[in-house]
Amino acid sequence: MTHMRVIPLAAGECLNISALTQRGAAWRVQTYPAGFALLLHPSRGPVLFDTGYSERVVLSMRRWPGVLYGLLTPVRLDVRETAAAQLARLGFASDEVKEVIVSHLHADHVGGLRDFGAARFHLDAGAYAPLRDLRGVAAIRKAFMPELLPGDFEARIEPLDFRPAPPGLSPFPLAADVFGDGSAYAVKVPGHAAGMIALIVRTTPDAVLDGDGAGLMLLAADAAWSVRGLRQGLEVHPLARVVFDDAQAERRSAEGLREWLFNHPRAGVFVSHDLPEVRHG
Numbered sequence: 001m002t003h004m005r006v007i008p009l010a011a012g013e014c015l016n017i018s019a020l021t022q023r024g025a026a027w028r029v030q031t032y033p034a035g036f037a038l039l040l041h042p043s044r045g046p047v048l049f050d051t052g053y054s055e056r057v058v059l060s061m062r063r064w065p066g067v068l069y070g071l072l073t074p075v076r077l078d079v080r081e082t083a084a085a086q087l088a089r090l091g092f093a094s095d096e097v098k099e100v101i102v103s104h105l106h107a108d109h110v111g112g113l114r115d116f117g118a119a120r121f122h123l124d125a126g127a128y129a130p131l132r133d134l135r136g137v138a139a140i141r142k143a144f145m146p147e148l149l150p151g152d153f154e155a156r157i158e159p160l161d162f163r164p165a166p167p168g169l170s171p172f173p174l175a176a177d178v179f180g181d182g183s184a185y186a187v188k189v190p191g192h193a194a195g196m197i198a199l200i201v202r203t204t205p206d207a208v209l210d211g212d213g214a215g216l217m218l219l220a221a222d223a224a225w226s227v228r229g230l231r232q233g234l235e236v237h238p239l240a241r242v243v244f245d246d247a248q249a250e251r252r253s254a255e256g257l258r259e260w261l262f263n264h265p266r267a268g269v270f271v272s273h274d275l276p277e278v279r280h281g
């Protein structure tokens with residue numbers, strides 16, 4: 001079976017209040033990395049799962065209406081940290097990236113898309129439809145900055161093809177085999193944003209979906225603020241729920257991922273706004 005190496009990275013960070021991201025935590029400001037991942041596919045080359053921030057997000061936040069976004073979640077970015085800059089240091093030119101898997105269209109996930117002019121965008125068709133025509137404050141309210149998308153974004157979308165999922169992906173009824181080779185399956189985890197997806201990646205040749213999770217990596221995007229929160233089902237503050245696209249769906253999606261992890265105890269997890277998990281054994 002085809003497998004991919006997963007390299008968790010981050011491009012910038014945002015500030016938020018701990019008590020909002022985890023119920024019962026202190027009311028203090030904490031920094032959260034804007035995570036993305038580089039996946040190394042044996043024949044498709046470097047594949048990105050999201051991109052983190054870019055200078056364009058920072059510029060947009062200096063202008064109306066992006067200022068509103070910056071007030072809610074201030075951003076810190078060193079230009080050497082953008083996805084394109086980090087890939088260059090790892091030896092990959094931006095136009096070598098032919099595939100970007102987009103978890104959802106919030107600005108901290110698509111900030112760097114315009115740097116990858118040769119890429120196709122794999123996403124749930126349901127992620128873009130509700131945002132497409134939004135501009136100004138209406139877009140910002142959905143954490144969407146249309147100017148971050150390349151002009152030909154729509155033409156480069158490769159909608160994920162969801163079909164009945166293999167049993168090893170239960171409780172998710174549907175999954176999209178992104179490259180048709182079993183290296184990565186997308187599952188639907190809407191709620192935080194419409195059409196959000198998580199990715200289950202095979203990282204070793206012998207990894208199987210219906211085993212104990214060894215060799216599998218779950219890239220959970222924004223389904224939780226922390227790995228611990230996801231694994232243990234910790235709640236966010238009720239105030240944090242008001243920004244969710246659909247709070248009930250969000251809870252169901254997180255429960256689905258937690259159940260999958262419970263059934264695959266050896267699978268690794270990467271959530272976008274937490275440090276990569278270090279696991280032993």
Ligand SMILES: [Zn+2]
Binds near residue numbers: 104106192193
């Ligand atoms: Zn998000």
